[in-house]
Amino acid sequence: MNQSNTSFLADFRSMSSIGATAGGGVDRQAATVADGQTRNWFRGLVEGQGFTVRYDQIGNQYSMLELVPGAPWIAVGSHLDSQPLGGRFDGAYGVLAGAHAAQRIQDSFAVAKDSAVFNIVVINWFNEEGCRFKPSMMGSSVYTGKIPASQALDTTDPDGVTVREALEGIGTIGDFELPVSAYIEIHIEQGRSLEDRGLGIGLVESTWGANKYEFIVHGDQAHTGATIIADRQDALLGASALVVAAREIALEYSTDEHMVITSCGEFNVFPNSPVVVASRVNLLVDVRSTDPDVLAAADAALHTRVSQIEKMANVRIERGAEHVWDAKSYDLAGLKLAAEAADSLGLSHGVVRTLAGHDSTNMKDVVPTIMLFVPSVEGISHNERELTHDADMVAGVDLLTEVLTRVVRGEFVSDSATTNRASTDSVSVSR
Amino acid sequence: MNQSNTSFLADFRSMSSIGATAGGGVDRQAATVADGQTRNWFRGLVEGQGFTVRYDQIGNQYSMLELVPGAPWIAVGSHLDSQPLGGRFDGAYGVLAGAHAAQRIQDSFAVAKDSAVFNIVVINWFNEEGCRFKPSMMGSSVYTGKIPASQALDTTDPDGVTVREALEGIGTIGDFELPVSAYIEIHIEQGRSLEDRGLGIGLVESTWGANKYEFIVHGDQAHTGATIIADRQDALLGASALVVAAREIALEYSTDEHMVITSCGEFNVFPNSPVVVASRVNLLVDVRSTDPDVLAAADAALHTRVSQIEKMANVRIERGAEHVWDAKSYDLAGLKLAAEAADSLGLSHGVVRTLAGHDSTNMKDVVPTIMLFVPSVEGISHNERELTHDADMVAGVDLLTEVLTRVVRGEFVSDSATTNRASTDSVSVSR
Structure with missing residues (x-):
């Protein structure tokens, strides 16, 4: 195993100790002390690598790596919050993978700087799980304009604490804003279709x-x-x-x-x-x-x-x-790009649908989005026994690095097509 | 309405203000602050009338009125604790009725003292409801030897607080012990068989x-x-x-x-x-x-x-x-005595079974026991809308006074037949 893989796995194990439960999982519900500790651990990790960290109004955490000063941004992300008695991999894997992929690209672009046309931001979306504060995918829903920020901030947990109070309590809220041109997320499958089919990578075609x-x-x-x-x-x-x-x-x-x-x-x-x-x-x-x-x-x-x-x-x-x-498709060009990237690395892959919601479910409605899966052992998730093997995790980081490299080179979207919020076509309804 | 009825209703309204809820009920779960306040209110009320108040190891509250120094004791009682969002009548009615009946007997025996062969203790049983600490009827279960005191005291509420800690917190625990010769309880029916049959009093024949x-x-x-x-x-x-x-x-x-x-x-x-x-x-x-x-x-x-x-x-x-x-009968001689007492007052009455458990369910297994019901409007209970009309309440106090008078005169049990705890025949099983 090469040094960057060893470094990823060491960081993953360290991260998994925050909010660790006796049963081998984590309990880092949104805006709890444990969530705040994980956010600050991640901030320290990436600031040490030259990233700049900011928070927006709903507590989404942006870790920015500027490759080309003034260029638009490609986002890669997932979430660090967990279910109560959740697994170590759900969400957290994708955020850390994003940071490592960005770091590897920074190292390689130091040699060939002129090939980048985008910068990279790793986003840790606030409250993807929705257990303490409903609904789930809160941070990406506010970012994509599906829920007003004020409504999300006023939401209370069962003890009557608001999102605003909880975020202020852990000091991870701000007023930063950043439009992005595309979004990439890697996540554990949380089902067992990849395992059953003997595949290492899932390319997500659509949501249910x-x-x-x-x-x-x-x-x-x-x-x-x-x-x-x-x-x-x-x-x-x-x-x-x-x-x-x-x-x-x-x-x-x-x-x-x-x-x-x-x-x-x-x-x-x-x-x-x-x-x-x-x-x-x-x-x-x-x-x-x-x-x-x-x-x-x-x-x-x-x-x-x-x-x-x-x-x-x-x-x-x-x-x-x-x-x-509605059942909705991811970007077909992104699916093709990801398949080619996987082939170039010799990784087995197949097309899957995601039954679960992810932050990419929101993001795909406003920017071109690529969603990747790595296998979950026996499909177990939202459970302390959730497991993805080391080899599958590092293969995922390799693929994410390759996909992100191609995207920051402009092979997925052009650098003039930056969008931020959805103005129409929202399929979320609340009453 | 005579003065003693007016006095009973005034006391009842005052008692109902403790732990009062917005919906017209009370929330006085066992050994909470509100339960402690009610216990102390009751203590003040009866001490003002010459009763002596003591607590046993499980927090049962004994209010004693000594008519004949050294004579054995007849107990009358029920419970002051309530369900969350419970009604004002369930249990509390019977405890207050017992105190008023005893007081009226003291007043009449002041004239004809030599006819009493028993003293009177009004017992407020701890934790009849069993909502905060399980099981229900805890105080009478410990008194009758069905549950060891140590087991009851170590029971925890959902926050991990033990019964012992909670009772010490409200200061209503002691080491008092008192054997009794018979037990009488009056309670609201919590069903609607009396109302449906147009009866004022239920004489309880057996439990379900x-x-x-x-x-x-x-x-x-x-x-x-x-x-x-x-x-x-x-x-x-x-x-x-x-x-x-x-x-x-x-x-x-x-x-x-x-x-x-x-x-x-x-x-x-x-x-x-x-x-x-x-x-x-x-x-x-x-x-x-x-x-x-x-x-x-x-x-x-x-x-x-x-x-x-x-x-x-x-x-x-x-x-x-x-x-x-098991379905088990109350004392037949007691049923006959109560029927005669009701007839002497011109109160309509009928035989009923109790579907609900009461402290008398425990007491009837160890001493001769009489259980009386007054009507509940529409049978509504464990609900803030629980209601028993004033006229039915005061008729019940009149009957309880008459029954208790006959019992302290030795018409139900002899004054040499005092028992305390059941040594055999417990039908309670836990594993």
Whole structure:
């Protein structure tokens, strides 16, 4: 293994010690002390290499390496925040890989400086995970104009702390702004299609379509030990039936060609006391598919089931916030560039879709974007046992370096085509 | 309305202001600041009337009125703690009614002192509700020897605070001990059988049988946005299916003669993040019936469903703590005495069963016990809208006074038959 790979792995292990959990993972939820420590560790790492670090209004962290003074910027990035009891690789791998790729390019361009037409900024997006503060992908959503900064900053965690207060608390908020011309992200797959197919690299062709809903099930608080069944309006029963219905819909609407995946990850019961019939449950349900028609059919079935459950459990089910995105393709020229770069390095690769959302899901709607995956062992993610082998990590850094080299040379986008924010075509809806 | 009724209602309104909630209820969970304030308010109230107040090792509060120096004791009681967002009447009514009944007897016995053969202690049992610290009926369970005091004192709330620390924090713990010869409790019905039958008083004949279980559903944490259905071990799906199954069993196993009631009041999801398949859910499920055979059949069905759900959701379901009590009768002589007392006051009454557990459920296993109900409007309980009309409350105090008068005269138990703790015949099981 060469020296730059050894250096990457050493930095990765050091980074993984911040917010480390007993089970081998990390807990670095957005704007917590551990997230702040990781951000400052990363800042120290890149400032030592000559990068300049700034923060924007929503706490996105920009580490800039200026190769060509005054030239426009290519962004490479991901996120350093994690799930509670999350894995070491999700997001953090991509940010560190970006810094190492940029550093390697700086070293090589020191010899052949005139071939660069762009500068490089490594972006650590704020709050990709969305567990402490909802929604997920908050930093890139604000950057791309999908959510107003003021709305994001006023969002509170379960203790009532706002994003603004939390970011000020860890001192990583500012007023910096930077338009970029293209975006590149590398991430662990978090699924096992690469492993199953024996491939080292995934070239992401498109996102799945996803409809995400918050439901509020309204019942009536009562004594479990004194209220007969006929008199109950049990919010927990209604919410539980909705979780079961979501799974049944996934099984029923999946076809050989197009899978439907439904999930419920958050489920809060009030007042949640042993002898009390629940008055309210708030839960999040999402429906995803690779095909828009299949997704629409599954979504309609979910809403039919909601009405049936209201009658069965004698409850009222309110639909709160929703967040919808269509299945959407990444840039085809970027896919081709990445495939050629992988071939030039002799890396096995294949085309994949991403079921999960990433910051690139937002960025691809406003600038040409390339998304790369490295394999996850057994597809395990959002889990302390999440694992990507060293060899796969360093192959990913090699590929990212090669792709980024080609992009800063102007082989992907021209240096006159810089955009910043999406003005139209936003597919995010909140109410 | 006579002066003693006016005085009772004034005291009741004053007591209801402690821990009052915006919705007209109270939040006085066990050993919280509000519970401590209520205990001290009650202490002040009765000390002003000549009672002596002491605390035992588990924080049960004894307010003693000595009518006959050296004579054995009759206990009357209930509990001052409440559910979160609970009603003003549940428990608190019975404690205050006991103090007023004792006071009225003191006033009348001042004239005819030689007719008393017992003294009176009003007991405010610690932690009847069991929401902050499990299990419910903790104080009376320790008093009756069903739970070791050390185990109860080491129990922690969700923040890791022990019962011992919490009781010391509000200063209502001691080492007092008092054997009693009989127990009387008055409580709101929390159901609507009295209201439906147009009765003013319920004479409780027996408890329902109840099997209460803690289940721990074990799944595997994963990313909702990247893990296909076939790879999921979704603890939330398993737990939700169990909630739905419990309701189905209640509907299936209820007969015209014997109702089955199943409930789930507490349901905690880990890690409970929007994009994470749950690794674990802890939930409480209980099954109750008036008939032991019907209860056994429903219980067996529940356990069959548990096995089926393990396969369906690809999870493992562990059975944690359990708490089982048989349908059991109250003292028949006590039922007769209470009926005669009600008749003497011209109060309409009928025999009822209690679906809910009460401290009398424990006490009836160790001493002769009488349990009385007053009506609850629409049967609403464990809810801020819980209501018992003033007229029903004061009728209950009148009846309690009459019953207690007869009991302290030796019409229920003899003054040589004092018992304290159960040595055998405990129906409580924990593992």
